[in-house]
Amino acid sequence: xxxxxVNRLGAALRGATQYKAEYKNLVKLGLxxxxxxxGVIVVSFADTMMVARCGTSExxxxxxxxxxxxxxxxxxxxxxxxxxxxxxxxxxKGDHKGVGGMLKAGFYTNVMLACVFVxxxxxxYMFVDRMGQDPALMPLVRPYYLVVLSTLVPMAIFNSFxxxxxxxxxxxxxxxxxxxxxxxxxxxNWLLIGGELGCPKLGLLGAGISTLIxxxxxxxxxxxxxxxxxxxxxxxxGWRAAQGEEHRQRCREVWVTSYPIxxxxxxxxxxWSFGGVVSGWYGKVQLASYQVVNTIAQLGFMVYMGxxxxxxIRVANYVGLNDFRGxxxxxxxxxxxxxxxxTMSSLGFLVFFHPLVALFTPDTAVQLAAVPLLxxxxxxxxxxxxxxxxxxxxxxxxxxxxLLWAAVVAYLCVGCPVVYLFAxxxxxxxxxxxxxxxxxxxxxxxxxxxxxxRAVKWLEKKHAEGQMPAxxx
Numbered sequence: 001x002x003x004x005x006v007n008r009l010g011a012a013l014r015g016a017t018q019y020k021a022e023y024k025n026l027v028k029l030g031l032x033x034x035x036x037x038x039g040v041i042v043v044s045f046a047d048t049m050m051v052a053r054c055g056t057s058e059x060x061x062x063x064x065x066x067x068x069x070x071x072x073x074x075x076x077x078x079x080x081x082x083x084x085x086x087x088x089x090x091x092x093k094g095d096h097k098g099v100g101g102m103l104k105a106g107f108y109t110n111v112m113l114a115c116v117f118v119x120x121x122x123x124x125y126m127f128v129d130r131m132g133q134d135p136a137l138m139p140l141v142r143p144y145y146l147v148v149l150s151t152l153v154p155m156a157i158f159n160s161f162x163x164x165x166x167x168x169x170x171x172x173x174x175x176x177x178x179x180x181x182x183x184x185x186x187x188x189n190w191l192l193i194g195g196e197l198g199c200p201k202l203g204l205l206g207a208g209i210s211t212l213i214x215x216x217x218x219x220x221x222x223x224x225x226x227x228x229x230x231x232x233x234x235x236x237x238g239w240r241a242a243q244g245e246e247h248r249q250r251c252r253e254v255w256v257t258s259y260p261i262x263x264x265x266x267x268x269x270x271x272w273s274f275g276g277v278v279s280g281w282y283g284k285v286q287l288a289s290y291q292v293v294n295t296i297a298q299l300g301f302m303v304y305m306g307x308x309x310x311x312x313i314r315v316a317n318y319v320g321l322n323d324f325r326g327x328x329x330x331x332x333x334x335x336x337x338x339x340x341x342x343t344m345s346s347l348g349f350l351v352f353f354h355p356l357v358a359l360f361t362p363d364t365a366v367q368l369a370a371v372p373l374l375x376x377x378x379x380x381x382x383x384x385x386x387x388x389x390x391x392x393x394x395x396x397x398x399x400x401x402x403l404l405w406a407a408v409v410a411y412l413c414v415g416c417p418v419v420y421l422f423a424x425x426x427x428x429x430x431x432x433x434x435x436x437x438x439x440x441x442x443x444x445x446x447x448x449x450x451x452x453x454r455a456v457k458w459l460e461k462k463h464a465e466g467q468m469p470a471x472x473x
Contacts (some may be wrong), residue, residue, distance in 0.1 A: 022333035026310045030337070032171040034306030035179070050193045051207055056363050058204045060284035061140035063291030064133055067276030068124065069148050071269045072117045076152065078265025080110055080159035081312070082258025085398040087167025088316030099168060100238020103226075105250035106160040109258070114156035121149055133280050140204050147208030154219040161222045164235075166313055177221045185214035257398050264391070264403035271415040271440060278423050279430040286430045289369035292360045293434070296353070297377055300345035304338050304385050308392035315396025324460045331393040331452070335386065342385040346378045353377075369430070376434035383441040390448035394455055402451035406444055415440030 051062050083106040090098040125145055129138050162174040188210025195201025202209065226232050242250060272294065279290040311334030318326035357370045394403055418439050422432025 019329065019333055019336075022314070022330050023337065025314060026307055026330070026334055026337055029169060029171050029313055030307035030310030032175040032306075033166070033309045034303055035175055050189045051204055054193065054203045056284055056288050056361070056366060057134075057137060058140055059288045059291060059361060059366075060134070060280070061137045061144065062204055062207070063276060063287050063294075064128075064131075064137065064280060065141055065145050065148060066291070067273040068128075068145075069121070071266050071273050072121060072152065073155070074269035075262045075266035076110070076114060076117065076156050077159055079113055079258045079262035080106065080156070080163045081265075081309075081395060082261045082400065083160065083163040083254060084167045084309075084312055085316035085319070085396050086253060086257055087164050088169075088313050088396070089320035089398070091168045092317040092320035096234035097238035097241060099164065100235035100240075101242035101246065101250050102254070103160065103164045103235060104239040104242045105247060105254045106164060107157065108247075109251055109254045110156040110160040111153060113262075114153045118149060118152050121152075125149070131277060131280075134284055137284070143205045144208045147205065147212055151212050151215045154215045158215070158219040158222055161226060165222075166309060167316065168235075169313060169317075171310070171313075173225060174222065177218045177225075180221070181214040181218035184217055185210050188213055257400055260400040260402075260404040261395055264400075264407040267404075267407035267411045268444070271411040271419070271437070274416055275419055275423075275430075275433040275437070278419055278433055281424075282429045285363075285365045285369050288361065288363070288366045289373065290430045290433070292357055292366065293370050293373045293377060295360065296349070296356050299348070300342065300381055301384065301388075303341050303345060304388050307334055307337050307341065308388045310334065311389060312392040312396040315393050316398070319397055319459065322463050324456055324463070327393075327397070327456055327459075331389070334393070335389045338385045338389050339382065342381045346381045349374065349378055349381075372431045373434050376431065376438060379435070380438040380441050383438060383445045387441055387445035387448050390445065390452045394448065394452050397452075397455045397459060399451075399455035399458065402455065403448070406447035406451060410440050410444035410447060414443050 051058050083102060087099050087102050090102060125142075128141055128145065129135065133141075158174075158177075165171065165173050189207055190196055191199040192202050192206025192210055193204075195206075200206075226236060276287065276290055276294070280287040311331060314330040314334075315327050318324070318330060353374050354367075354371075357367050361367060391403060391406075394400060415436060418436040419433050422428050422436045423430065426432055428435070
């Protein structure tokens with residue numbers, strides 16, 4: 001009995017040591033991504049605050065356009081994220097040529113997809129005045145919409161290089177370019193929204209032009225880095241060597257792995273965009289308050305996202321090495337960190353919510369409309385953190401089709417009807433919209449946890465049978 005107790009103690013200590021190493025690995029990878037995401041939030045904050053100073057109409061117009069583009073932007077980012085597990089598995093094996101070939105395939109598929117989105121959203125532009133919004137907003141909506149539309153292709157190019165860097169465990173390089181572009185965006189906002197230093201005073205349109213310049217800068221910077229860096233020369237050699245059938249096969253691998261992530265991300269984001277459209281049914285004050293609280297809510301989500309991405313990268317590395325104990329251990333470690341961050345975010349929202357809302361808008365009516373959204377905002381943080389952890393772990397395994405089914409059930413079959421029920425039928429308006437998010441995210445978290453466990457067991461079985469696949473087919 002004593003020997004058994006000593007053995008258990010020894011196993012516990014070994015487990016604690018292993019988890020300590022995993023926490024360190026996740027922090028090393030996740031911190032740069034978190035800093036990057038916080039930089040994005042700073043720009044989002046700056047955009048919202050600067051636009052809000054122009055007036056409630058400008059803020060509502062920005063909320064409406066951003067609600068439409070949020071789906072496309074998140075889907076493009078989700079599609080690019082499909083590169084990460086493919087590159088991560090190749091990188092863990094030291095296959096630099098394969099990494100370069102995968103980067104080329106990711107570049108081509110991401111650019112083609114972005115062009116499709118540009119065409120689709122170009123058609124949507126013709127119908128923005130038929131979506132139940134205040135007609136007085138249309139002169140503000142239309143030019144801003146077109147400028148944001150022109151940013152999709154450079155953003156897609158940057159995403160393909162960023163996710164390749166992430167898969168190679170280099171999360172610092174994309175961070176540097178995103179932070180630099182964010183600073184450029186804020187400066188551009190200051191110059192063009194308010195017309196400082198002799199620049200034209202363009203208001204909301206100025207914010208769009210500033211975003212366009214910043215995204216082109218980030219794209220050019222990371223592409224040039226890959227072209228001139230000695231460290232990345234093997235990847236570019238692999239890019240040039242990928243021709244003919246090999247390149248087409250890589251493109252198929254990227255598509256098969258990426259499209260379920262893209263659709264899952266888009267469906268999830270659609271729920272929040274749908275919530276924005278529904279909030280707009282009740283006037284520009286409800287819509288503006290929804291936009292402000294959504295921007296604040298991104299503080300939590302983007303912080304979780306940083307460590308979710310790190311979890312995905314490490315899971316992909318372990319899958320490449322066929323270490324399934326490591327896969328489970330890193331996922332659990334990622335969940336621990338993300339839940340701690342969810343607690344910190346919730347406390348931050350509770351303490352600083354009112355000052356943050358006041359920073360965004362001087363309109364007292366908007367501030368008062370935002371107050372009831374605090375409780376549902378805090379309520380969904382934990383389920384959001386859990387679903388994000390298991391979604392990223394699934395991405396790391398490259399068993400990504402379950403992401404699609406989880407999103408369809410949680411966000412379309414449950415989320416959208418509940419949004420309508422709470423907001424319109426029960427009459428809770430944008431407060432009902434926010435409460436509905438908790439229910440949808442709870443369903444998503446449960447499904448993703450179940451699919452993740454099944455995926456790891458399936459991979460273990462295939463490895464034991466000597467049939468380990470490179471991607472899910």
